[in-house]
Amino acid sequence: MPPGPHPGFSKNVFINCPFDSEYSFLLRPILFTIVYLGFTPQIASQTADSGEQRINKILSLIVKSKYSLHDLSRIRSKRSGELYRLNMPFELGMDYACRRIPSGHLRQKRFLVLGATPHDYKKALSDLAGIDGKPHGNKPKKAVLALRNWFIETVHLKKAESPNVIWYKFTDFTNDFHDERKKDGFTKEDLKMMPIREYIGFIRTWIDNLPRRHISGT
Amino acid sequence: MKSKKSQQVVPNLSGGWSVKSYGSTRAFKTFDTQGEAVAWARSKSKREGLDLYVHGRDGMVRYKNSYRTVPSSPQHGNGRK
Numbered sequence: 001m002p003p004g005p006h007p008g009f010s011k012n013v014f015i016n017c018p019f020d021s022e023y024s025f026l027l028r029p030i031l032f033t034i035v036y037l038g039f040t041p042q043i044a045s046q047t048a049d050s051g052e053q054r055i056n057k058i059l060s061l062i063v064k065s066k067y068s069l070h071d072l073s074r075i076r077s078k079r080s081g082e083l084y085r086l087n088m089p090f091e092l093g094m095d096y097a098c099r100r101i102p103s104g105h106l107r108q109k110r111f112l113v114l115g116a117t118p119h120d121y122k123k124a125l126s127d128l129a130g131i132d133g134k135p136h137g138n139k140p141k142k143a144v145l146a147l148r149n150w151f152i153e154t155v156h157l158k159k160a161e162s163p164n165v166i167w168y169k170f171t172d173f174t175n176d177f178h179d180e181r182k183k184d185g186f187t188k189e190d191l192k193m194m195p196i197r198e199y200i201g202f203i204r205t206w207i208d209n210l211p212r213r214h215i216s217g218t
Numbered sequence: 219m220k221s222k223k224s225q226q227v228v229p230n231l232s233g234g235w236s237v238k239s240y241g242s243t244r245a246f247k248t249f250d251t252q253g254e255a256v257a258w259a260r261s262k263s264k265r266e267g268l269d270l271y272v273h274g275r276d277g278m279v280r281y282k283n284s285y286r287t288v289p290s291s292p293q294h295g296n297g298r299k
Contacts, residue, residue, distance in 0.1 A: 025276035140276050141231045164231050165243045167277070171228040172240055175271050178279035 005105040006064035008040055014065035015043045016091045017114075018074050021192060028199065029140040030069070032170045033147045035203045037160055039067070045196055058091055067155060068095050068111040069147070072121035073138065089125055112150045114143070141167050173206050223286075224269035225262060227255045228277065237262070240271075260285075 006012070013034050017027060034041050042061045044054060062068065070092040077084040092113065099109040113133035115121045122128050134146035145163040152160060160166075181191055181202075223240075230236040235255035236245035246262075249255040256272055260283070263270040267287040274280045 025278075029277055141229060145231060161243075167231060168228070168238060168243050171226055171238075171273055171277050174273065174278050175224065175226065175240055178271070178282065 005066075009064060009066050009105065011038070011040050012042050012061075012065035012067065013039045014061050014068040014095065015041050016068060016088055016095070017071035018085070018088075019043070019045045019196065023074065024192070026071070026136065026138070026140055026143050027196070029144050029167070029170050030147060031196070031200055032173060032203050033144050033166055034069075035200065035207055036166055036169060037148070037151050037157060039151075041200060043196055059094060062091070062095050062098055063106065066105075066109055068092075068109070069114065070095070070111060071114040071136075072125070072133070073114060073116040073136065075121060075124060084124075089121075110154050112147070112154065114146060144170065169210075173203065176206060177202060224271055225259050226271045226273060227252065227259050228273045229275050 015027075015030070015034075017023060017030075019027070031041050042065050044058050044061060070088060072088055072092070075085050075088060092111070095109070095111055098106045099111075101107070113121070113128065113131060114136050115133050116135060116138050118133070118135045121133070134150060136143040136146050141163075144167050148160055148163045148166055151157045161169075177191075186194075226238050226240060228236055228238065229252075230245065230248060232248070234248050234250050235252045236248045237255050237259040238245045247255075247258060249258065252272075256270075259270055259272075262268075263283070263285045267285055269286065270283045272280050272282070
């Protein structure tokens with residue numbers, strides 16, 4: 001019998017995506033949308049305990065998260081001879097397996113599969129036939145749209161502000177982030193290299209200072 | 219939330235560019251290109267003595283110009299940063 005759910009289980013969202021600088025233009029609005037809608041992103045790069053095997057860390061994040069976001073848009077190699085990336089589909093498989101454990105709270109798990117186009121990843125991962133993902137077209141605004149709509153359709157959030165409003169809030173946040181971090185002495189390079197955990201902290205503080213609540217619970 | 223008196227040029231969900239005020243969820247005007255949006259927003263910001271933030275397609279701030287007539291800090295006041 002698996003143990004009971006983690007206290008934050010129903011609000012945790014496991015993020016399975018690349019964490020390199022080439023993906024940060026999508027990751028930042030994705031993180032903002034998740035926090036803005038009242039949820040808590042869980043990412044493997046948040047802790048850097050070298051003594052813990054990465055795969056065990058990922059499994060513990062999957063188990064403590066009711067929701068997951070898997071972005072398969074970067075599994076394609078760019079150059080001839082370059083190996084394609086297997087971590088993301090592998091972690092999706094781990095998540096799916098947890099969800100299929102016959103009893104216990106892990107049966108409640110739900111996930112969103114994102115891709116650049118609606119069906120490109122299915123050509124490489126035909127086992128996903130019948131599982132509908134959402135495309136982001138490598139556009140940050142479309143990622144916000146896909147994620148916000150998934151929270152309504154699948155997480156059953158009763159009400160959320162429009163994708164446009166969330167996007168405009170994100171640009172307001174980036175204005176303040178730009179000014180306040182500059183005042184704190186951060187350079188452009190520092191901002192690019194900022195640990196994701198620290199970035200999430202700035203998002204949370206900013207959202208906590210907003211004048212009113214903008215979402216309704218599930 | 220400190221950038222209250224400012225204009226932003228930001229990409230919109232329809233693929234074009236919008237000019238909006240900080241804190242507003244509605245755009246003043248939308249344009250097909252970032253260049254057109256910046257030109258219009260710059261003229262408005264100069265007229266009204268506001269800061270102008272120009273965002274990239276990723277939503278992050280690319281640069282900021284200040285057109286404040288009364289400098290709010292030593293880094294403002296020369297019309298450009």
